[in-house]
Amino acid sequence: MDLKQELFEKLRAKEDRMIEIRRYLHQHPELSFKEAKTAKYIADFYQNKGLDVTVETDINGEHGVIVEIDSGKPGKTLAIRADFDALPIHEETELPFASENPGVMHACGHDGHTAYMLVLAETLAEMKDQLAGKIRVLHQPAEETPPGGALGMIKAGCLEGVDNVVGIHVMSNFPFGKIFYKEGEVQTGRSFFKLTIKGTGGHGSSPHEANDAIVAGSYFVTMAQTIISRRINPFDMGVVTIGSFDGKGSFNVIKDQVVLDGDVRAMTERARNTIGEEIHKLVKGLEVAYSVKCDLEYTTDYPVLYNDPAFTRQAANILQNTKIDRVTDVVETAAIPPSEDFAYYAEKVPSSFIYVGAEVEDKAVYPHHHPKFDINEKSLLICAEAMGAIVVDYLTEA
Template identity: 40%
Template sequence: MNRLSERVEKIFSQMVEWRRRFHMEPELSFREERTPARVAEILREWGIDVRTGVGGRGVVGTLTGGRPGKTVALRADMDALPIQDEKSCEYRSRVPGVMHACGHDGHMAVLLGVARLFSEMREEIPGRVRFLFQHAEEVIPGGARQMIEDGALEGVDAVYGVHLWTPLPVGVVGIKAGPLMAAADFFQIDVFGKGGHGGLPHESVDAIVIASHLILHLQTLISRQVDPLKSAVISVGTIQGGQGFNVIAERCTLTGTVRTFDPVLRDELHRRIREIAEKTCSLYGATCRVEYQWGYPAVINDTVEAHRMAGVARRIVGDDRVWEIQPVMAAEDFAYYLGKVPGAFCFVGAGNPEKNCDFPHHHPRFDFDERAMKVAAQLLLSSALTYLRDEGRREKADEPAS
């Protein structure tokens, strides 16, 4: 582990340079052009097999080790967000209204560093390492499913990923087996009433009043109809209706999100939201249209691989700096990879108030402590190597005696 730590330390300045360049030149989901081209160019410099345009905009690099063995995949995301960068620093985004406000620039820099180090120790590797640089993580549908459909996981036996995470202090790793991040779905409900004069409500069907009742009814799904030992969230994010202060609205539109971990509960909430919308509107003499979009499934870590990754983390940062965290209601399309092969995803602490690295993700002043990239790189390197070596020893032990 010390040898890997020294190798990461030697290329840390290069990772910082990559990260800052990506940060200055962000690209939105499904519009990634310069970013994947740059990633592919760097990977090819180290003799790594590269496929571009995977699933649309993704890049997949494959490195074959000097000895036979399993295949492990490591993933980084590449897209930025439609947010104006309000930081004051030399690497501030140069693209108006677009910035890396979630750490994807760091994820790319980390995985490039890991790829470089693996290329330098190619002959020591028992198996193959696949580097997944994924487009469009920030939108639904994301790029993960597209890349999988285009063969990104073919032949892969395990997959790992990390997320630089400012809610945790730098030097801490947060992980748990089982559900880690929520499934995220989207709904839009259009309420259709009957417009009229604000002074003559009895001649109208007020879509805004009906929508208000609907919002309250939706909240009782969580407070009174979901097992309190199970986690779920329904949040109405927008309500839009009406054209004037003295006009009763004929139409009102609600949009919101549903977050769950349990797939059975996820299906049930979908059914009940539609049912409550229709019956609430009917009660008040209105009609409605419900559109429901299934988003990312929940990120559910494989128990064996989560324990393996946690064990690796303890050797890197120490037992007291590896925290078993509570599940997070944010979503991640890394879930699609875990739905195909065993693996684990974890949070690498990147918060530091002394460096103004304590703003939440997706904030205009978001930044992270770049030292977190050293922990993330060691974690991906060591998790992949540990898996390949452990599985290699297991296969050898299972061979029949001659």
Template identity: 50%
Template structure:
């Protein structure tokens, strides 16, 4: 049975996955600048019987095509490989060697298991129906995100379905979780410059206080969520930066704010934009100031296709109790993920493997400087994605 052959190969190569993971973890690179990471991945495939497309969109993503010898469909699998501007504090023996940068989201592990899964599928290609497209994606963490480059390349035009995994420490690696429909939040970013009239602290009546106006905005913008959105709609507005530094006796002429908006439906993101614009117009009138406002879409909501998620659940349910113990429905996540862009164009689903270290009550979450991946999650992830692709390749 092809599944048994694949699983045996993955088990034999588990240490290879871990070795790739540890190497990548030591050499994190920022989004859109992952040159050496991309070279490492490319060199892994150079002596293998595949087609490699590199420098996708002029950036560092790669697409690897594994052509089976039998008729079948085309299934894409994706992993990301960029890192974060975080100083590592894990104490791992293979901690980051690049100061200020860390694989704090698990992208190193994503890449490691997909490389070895791809290698195993290549070794079985004489038995494979259809085509497997391996997407090694750059720049997931930074807008506009590498997924757009991959989609614009044209190499995914004939893909029938796409699947991806994220490692999260909600559970240990014996738990796989999924969700149908809206699963991860969309994200928008905004910048606001409030321009008033500077003056001396002793004569506030001769100035138009930008800090006062901006502070009013910080308070009032929360009413967009509490009073303008339908209570059944999810929305979050966060002010993440307030820059009004100056001398103690000077009323500042201008203040700059930045913020983050989260939502589970794109229409909510647009509504929040419109409500903020209305608040700003009122702010200008009330305080006799001017505002410069910029609102940018960073990531659309991730909406898993119901049919492909049902396929996933049916496939994995037959393996529950084998290489993992529990298949659970995951709650919605307000964090964002640019796999959403693939799902906007291609049927598929994005699911989760637990990577919580054993023996801890609460693990440090992704993007923490103390985030640690349980290495057992790599084999679980490779097997789960592997049996999904084998099943979906052979469906006519």
């Protein structure tokens, strides 16, 4: 029997277990950098199964888990990654396995990532004698919260000796039965900032005796958009969003201080750097124009996620040439606006991040990070078979 088909048969026999694990994790979500119980659950999963694997926990003082599956034969080392943190969202799905932790929810599919990866890794370990090289399983915490869990994993050496990294993300708004890939830039890089504008307060009837922080802040909000329209190459994608403008006060009092929080996204590092430089210039000009004092905290975190073209083509070719039940097509996708800390791995090692359609059937579809977010659980087996196909072909190359 073909090795991939043998793997698929084993995975199909364990599909119910994948779903059971996903539902348990969904009921017991933990926030980024606080996933102690989830990490213990993952590490315990690999114990007492007769698997000859190395399990490393407490990665760089965080809750990551690294599992090494060594075939005992020379070859490449492929890292496969799944994240497992949840979000600070109160769940409204009314699922029978809804979150038992108030205000915390798996609203991005990381419970599904972990469920399929556990079963896949277990199965690959059972079949490792038929492979060559090594598989390094990266169970990563804290994807959702800066600075992200990938940095700690990398600092702890998770990429040492690794030739390539693959990640898969389930997508609730992508059609079920399809797998998506893209070469090159695929998800935005991100920065964020907090701007405190300090003016001089006063009475609304005497604006000439004050320096109005609200007027200065309003000018900043408007001018920040000219960075996108007048400073960014039209062929680059960039977004500046002011998500919070804290200027509440009395109707007849001129505010002496306002605080703005902003989000920056860009599809090239060039555009992201330009936006950052221009925001700093704009803040300096604000001080001169309005006689205010500005404190700017500007943080650059997740890079642009870049899928190595050659490795992504290799992975896509494997998937297109493999018969996977329930998969009707493997197609190229457009770039995706959200950011993803898998980008840190891709900065270090040629990598590819792939998407599996997980649109639910017979009910409303909600986007990621929504309190009614849900996935089609049949997509878990697709994830396992897709990742398994890549691993098998990659580690059995002549």
